[in-house]
Amino acid sequence: MHFLYLAYYYPPCNSVSSYRPLSHVKSFLKAGHKVTVITRQWQGNERGWMDYIKGDERPATMHTEGNLNIYYLPYRAPDSTKRKSLFSKIHFFMQYAKGNFHPEIDASKVIFKKANEIAQKEKIDCIIISSPPLNLLKIGHKLSLRYKTRLVADFRDLWNSNLLVKNYRFGFSEKLKNRFCALYFRKWTKGPHVMVTTVSGVLADILSKQNGKKTGIFFNGYEDELLALATKKTYPKFTFSSIGTLYAFYNIDNMVEGLNLFLKNKSPEKISLCFIGITAVPEVAKRISDALPAPFLRISDRIPKTEALEILKSSHVLFHSAVKEFEGAYTTKIFDYVGSGNNILLSPGDDGGIIDTLVIETRTGKIAKTPEEFAGILQTWYDEWESGKTIHYEGISSKISFYSRSVQAHNFTQSVLNWLT
Numbered sequence: 001m002h003f004l005y006l007a008y009y010y011p012p013c014n015s016v017s018s019y020r021p022l023s024h025v026k027s028f029l030k031a032g033h034k035v036t037v038i039t040r041q042w043q044g045n046e047r048g049w050m051d052y053i054k055g056d057e058r059p060a061t062m063h064t065e066g067n068l069n070i071y072y073l074p075y076r077a078p079d080s081t082k083r084k085s086l087f088s089k090i091h092f093f094m095q096y097a098k099g100n101f102h103p104e105i106d107a108s109k110v111i112f113k114k115a116n117e118i119a120q121k122e123k124i125d126c127i128i129i130s131s132p133p134l135n136l137l138k139i140g141h142k143l144s145l146r147y148k149t150r151l152v153a154d155f156r157d158l159w160n161s162n163l164l165v166k167n168y169r170f171g172f173s174e175k176l177k178n179r180f181c182a183l184y185f186r187k188w189t190k191g192p193h194v195m196v197t198t199v200s201g202v203l204a205d206i207l208s209k210q211n212g213k214k215t216g217i218f219f220n221g222y223e224d225e226l227l228a229l230a231t232k233k234t235y236p237k238f239t240f241s242s243i244g245t246l247y248a249f250y251n252i253d254n255m256v257e258g259l260n261l262f263l264k265n266k267s268p269e270k271i272s273l274c275f276i277g278i279t280a281v282p283e284v285a286k287r288i289s290d291a292l293p294a295p296f297l298r299i300s301d302r303i304p305k306t307e308a309l310e311i312l313k314s315s316h317v318l319f320h321s322a323v324k325e326f327e328g329a330y331t332t333k334i335f336d337y338v339g340s341g342n343n344i345l346l347s348p349g350d351d352g353g354i355i356d357t358l359v360i361e362t363r364t365g366k367i368a369k370t371p372e373e374f375a376g377i378l379q380t381w382y383d384e385w386e387s388g389k390t391i392h393y394e395g396i397s398s399k400i401s402f403y404s405r406s407v408q409a410h411n412f413t414q415s416v417l418n419w420l421t
Contacts, residue, residue, distance in 0.1 A: 001125040001420065002034045004115060004143075006136050008107055010037060010070075012044030014304060015052060016332040020156055020199075020220055021130045023409035025068065031413055034067040036122075038114050040075035040107045047302045048280050053077055053104050060114075073110045078103055096177050099184040101159065102133035112139040119147045126420055128152040134159045134181060141188035152416055153189055155198040155207060156220075163206060186211045195419050197412065200330055200354065218412040220332050221405035222339030226309050233314040238385045240345075240378070241274040241315035243308050244333040246284045250321045254347040256291045258374025262382075268295035270386070276311060277302040312336055316385055317378065318344050318365075322355035330354060335403055338364050343381060343393055347374050362403070363394040 005025055009017035025035050041056040055077035063070040095103060118124070127149055129140040137153050144151040159181040162168045170178065189196050189211045197216040198204050204215035240259070246252060259273065273292060279285045279301045289299060312318065318337045334355055337344045344365030349356045359365045368374035384391045401407060 003028050003126050004124045005037045005128045006111055007039050007130040008133055010039035013042040014046040023405045027409040027413040029067055037070040038111050041072045071114055075107050096180040099138055101135050105133045106135050108135040108139045115143055124149050126150045131155050132157055137188050150193050152195045182210050216415055219408045220335055221403050221408040222335040224404035224406050227339055230309040230313045235314055237272040238382050239272045239315045240317045242319040243276045243312050245280045246278050248281055248283055252321055254371050254374050257371035261375035262378045271296055274298045276300050312340050318342055320346050322346055322350040338362055338403055362399045363396050
């Protein structure tokens with residue numbers, strides 16, 4: 001079969017959002033199918049949101065390898081310097097009313113043109129889109145009807161992530177935009193020729209309520225292939241690491257207080273606290289640098305995925321706060337943590353939610369509800385390390401492997417193929 005995969009985020013884009021489409025493409029190729037990917041040009045050194053919406057107008061390039069063709073297209077970013085007048089706000093809402101969503105990341109025109117050109121010349125058995133942005137679903141829907149081709153709409157996230165926040169109070173404009181998005185989502189996914197998939201049960205429930213159809217669930221998973229290639233170094237210091245963005249709404253009180261308790265009478269010659277990628281949110285980076293002793297700290301900007309996985313694999317303890325406010329939202333890094341082979345320290349956790357459940361099910365770490373528990377767990381692991389012993393780890397391999405990127409991508413592929421046949 002020939003699959004046409006439309007993705008705004010795709011390698012070399014330095015974003016976790018690019019790895020899910022990549023895993024699907026690899027899985028279809030492994031099963032012997034042909035895949036054509038259409039995405040935009042990327043530099044590969046992106047570090048944050050402003051880089052993801054920035055234009056890159058280099059000429060189109062094409063990469064071909066076996067049954068895989070990838071088209072990297074020039075992308076002109078919308079002008080963000082215009083003053084937001086009353087007219088511009090009205091225009092913005094009119095665009096939503098017409099189903100033109102996520103204008104800040106809209107490569108749909110250039111992607112549609114190339115996809116249409118390919119579909120005119122070659123038989124396409126199935127179109128797959130990766131959303132957000134929601135504008136890709138619009139063009140997938142249009143192409144699907146034009147060429148009478150089945151469509152898979154894979155949602156890495158919702159059109160508004162605040163829909164996952166318990167008791168979130170939307171303003172009038174957000175409510176209106178959400179209604180437009182839901183309206184067009186129903187329109188673009190109705191009918192037996194469309195399959196909808198997503199990353200968690202809670203997202204699946206929300207999507208299914210909108211269109212009355214079953215939504216397939218395929219987790220993001222940890223990067224098993226990249227982790228296998230990453231070098232596990234023997235760090236000379238006991239290394240506590242947080243890898244990835246810590247947003248301002250994350251509860252890190254237990255971590256800050258617990259680390260200060262743990263570090264009493266400790267030497268920076270023996271302990272390293274690594275916070276990789278936290279400068280993406282300056283106020284969080286400042287809070288940590290102000291609250292924790294500088295000699296122990298390593299604070300950095302985002303780094304390439306391969307480097308991050310090496311640190312993750314080599315650390316002794318991996319920190320995750322879990323966010324109970326975002327019900328049903330797995331972060332990508334929790335899966336990488338689970339696959340690392342190292343202990344996770346969750347604090348405060350999500351009160352028995354999906355993150356707590358994942359760590360308990362796989363036995364890949366501990367949950368600390370208070371700073372004292374946090375410090376105590378760290379002290380136990382530190383004592384084992386200092387005595388020269390291997391830090392006690394109870395991870396269950398069979399349960400962990402289920403959450404690998406390759407297993408989840410295989411399950412996605414098989415589900416799509418079964419649906420098509």
